[in-house]
Amino acid sequence: MSIAHHRRKQPELVRQQLLEVAARLSLEQGAAGVTLDAVSQAAGVSKGGLLHHFPNKMALLNGLFEDLTGKLDRAIEEEMRNDPVAHGRFTRAYLSVVFALEEEADAQGWQVLTIALLTEPQLRERWRFWVTDHADEFVGTDSSAGCLLARFAADGLWLADILKSHDVDQPMRHAMRAQLIALSQQ
Amino acid sequence: MSIAHHRRKQPELVRQQLLEVAARLSLEQGAAGVTLDAVSQAAGVSKGGLLHHFPNKMALLNGLFEDLTGKLDRAIEEEMRNDPVAHGRFTRAYLSVVFALEEEADAQGWQVLTIALLTEPQLRERWRFWVTDHADEFVGTDSSAGCLLARFAADGLWLADILKSHDVDQPMRHAMRAQLIALSQQ
DNA sequence: CTTGACAAACCGTCCAGACGGTATCTTAAT
DNA sequence: ATTAAGATACCGTCTGGACGGTTTGTCAAG
Numbered sequence: 001m002s003i004a005h006h007r008r009k010q011p012e013l014v015r016q017q018l019l020e021v022a023a024r025l026s027l028e029q030g031a032a033g034v035t036l037d038a039v040s041q042a043a044g045v046s047k048g049g050l051l052h053h054f055p056n057k058m059a060l061l062n063g064l065f066e067d068l069t070g071k072l073d074r075a076i077e078e079e080m081r082n083d084p085v086a087h088g089r090f091t092r093a094y095l096s097v098v099f100a101l102e103e104e105a106d107a108q109g110w111q112v113l114t115i116a117l118l119t120e121p122q123l124r125e126r127w128r129f130w131v132t133d134h135a136d137e138f139v140g141t142d143s144s145a146g147c148l149l150a151r152f153a154a155d156g157l158w159l160a161d162i163l164k165s166h167d168v169d170q171p172m173r174h175a176m177r178a179q180l181i182a183l184s185q186q
Numbered sequence: 187m188s189i190a191h192h193r194r195k196q197p198e199l200v201r202q203q204l205l206e207v208a209a210r211l212s213l214e215q216g217a218a219g220v221t222l223d224a225v226s227q228a229a230g231v232s233k234g235g236l237l238h239h240f241p242n243k244m245a246l247l248n249g250l251f252e253d254l255t256g257k258l259d260r261a262i263e264e265e266m267r268n269d270p271v272a273h274g275r276f277t278r279a280y281l282s283v284v285f286a287l288e289e290e291a292d293a294q295g296w297q298v299l300t301i302a303l304l305t306e307p308q309l310r311e312r313w314r315f316w317v318t319d320h321a322d323e324f325v326g327t328d329s330s331a332g333c334l335l336a337r338f339a340a341d342g343l344w345l346a347d348i349l350k351s352h353d354v355d356q357p358m359r360h361a362m363r364a365q366l367i368a369l370s371q372q
Numbered sequence: 373c374t375t376g377a378c379a380a381a382c383c384g385t386c387c388a389g390a391c392g393g394t395a396t397c398t399t400a401a402t
Numbered sequence: 403a404t405t406a407a408g409a410t411a412c413c414g415t416c417t418g419g420a421c422g423g424t425t426t427g428t429c430a431a432g
Contacts, residue, residue: 011377031305035421046379047423053377057422115304117349119217124349131351145361148354152342152362153335159345160338163310165317168334175331176338197411222388232413233389239411243388379428390417397410402403 015053017043019067022060026112031119034112036060061116065123068109069130072097088184090138091147095184098154099177102161111162142184150180201239203229205253208246209299217301222246247302251309254299255316257292258283274370276324277333281370284340285363288347297348328370336366 021043026034036057040050054060079093101107117123135143157176160166168176207229211219222243226236240246265279287293302309321329343362346352354362 014377030307036423037421048380048425049378051423055423118301118304121216127349128351131349135352145358145365148352148358149339149362149365152346153339154342155345156338156341159341162304163313163317165314166321166334172331172334176335179331179335200411221386223386234391234393234414235412237389238413241389374432376431377429379426381424381426383424384422386421387419388417391415392413393415394413395411397408399408400406402405 011053014043014045014049015063018045018050018053018060019064020109022064023109023112026115027108031112031115034116058120058122061120061123062126064109064113064116065126068106068113071106075100085185086141088142088144088147088150090134090142091150091184092181094151095154095177095180098158099173101158107161110158114159114162144186146183146186150183153180153183197239200229200231200235201249204231204236204239204246205250208250212301213297217305220302244306244308247306247309248312250299250302251312254292254296261286271371272327274328274330274333274336276320276328277336277370278367280337281340281363281366284344285359287344293347296344300345300348330372332369332372336369339366339369 018039022034022039025038025042029038036047036050039060040047043050050060054063075097076090076093079096080089083089083092101110113123117127153176157168157173160168204225208220208225211224211228215224222233222236225246226233229236236246240249261283262276262279265282266275269275269278287296299309304310339362343354343359346354
């Protein structure tokens with residue numbers, strides 16, 4: 001008999017909480033900080049409760065992956081709808097989303113994902129599928145050297161943000177973004 | 187009294203072996219595969235022996251970091267010596283080294299380092315210092331938007347190589363490299 | 373009264389590091 | 403040139419703790 005037993009049941013909310021906490025923990029303490037004990041405790045749920053929603057740790061990480069790639073997909077789709085030019089459309093949408101990511105609340109989530117991605121071979125595989133799927137889908141419009149390069153540069157900037165290795169100020173960011181958009185059009 | 191007790195002492199060689207094995211293990215089994223037991227055993231040394239050379243696990247990772255950034259520094263320095271143009275010289279050297287990395291034997295080592303970097307907050311910090319130190323050193327010649335962008339793009343490509351997410355063929359690589367060099371000159 | 377949503381105790385494994393020892397190398401006094 | 407005295411380079415075992423996962427129990431909603 002505990003508090004959680006008496007509070008109103010809201011499984012979907014608890015599930016979301018768990019994902020959120022997992023992201024935050026890895027941000028603050030590195031990937032090693034994402035343990036079942038730590039996540040469940042920080043989410044105010046018992047370990048059994050966590051394992052009820054996600055049968056094992058991998059499932060939790062997969063949940064994170066799906067949650068976040070889902071948001072990424074929707075954001076990209078949204079951006080693509082507002083772009084009339086076919087050539088490089090996906091690349092520009094990708095740029096917009098990645099550049100916008102820095103201030104987003106979800107940026108934390110993306111950071112954990114990246115780390116987990118590199119750590120877990122399984123997630124590395126899933127990410128590979130995500131990339132190749134999109135590359136295949138837009139092979140007609142976004143496979144030029146310029147487009148590829150632009151996306152790589154965005155990834156590099158994103159990595160720098162994660163590692164906080166460079167400190168790129170706002171005007172510089174805008175200049176770089178403009179240049180990358182130009183690359184996507186050539 | 188064991189065999190290893192009687193073999194000739196060669197501390198520097200053993201130390202090198204340990205670093206090499208640590209890099210290889212993380213490549214083959216992910217960062218989780220880098221345990222003191224696994225590393226020491228694969229290097230043909232006891233755990234005690236490993237801990238003699240590196241007093242704790244962090245020291246081992248730090249050793250890897252220094253080993254590899256040392257090589258990186260030397261490679262970059264070498265490249266810079268052959269470049270008569272001051273503006274963007276560091277960036278071009280960086281590009282050369284990163285692009286050459288894909289086939290290098292050390293590429294494995296760099297992969298483990300990247301992973302460990304993202305996983306271990308301490309190493310993240312050290313990497314940050316490496317980057318800012320170099321950025322400061324070449325602030326006069328390599329801080330333009332073009333140079334930054336070129337380096338970011340190289341990082342992105344490197345990340346893609348690690349994740350094997352894109353499969354960039356050789357002609358495309360060369361085209362991209364040429365474009366980035368042009369960026370470093372503008 | 374059945375089932376979904378948890379709690380709490382527990383288990384086996386793995387791992388970092390400590391520890392106490394032994395063998396080889398170096399140095400320096402004889 | 404010898405050799406005693408340390409320093410250095412290892413070996414092999416043990417332990418305490420963390421961590422993923424299981425099991426069993428409990429409550430509440432439908």
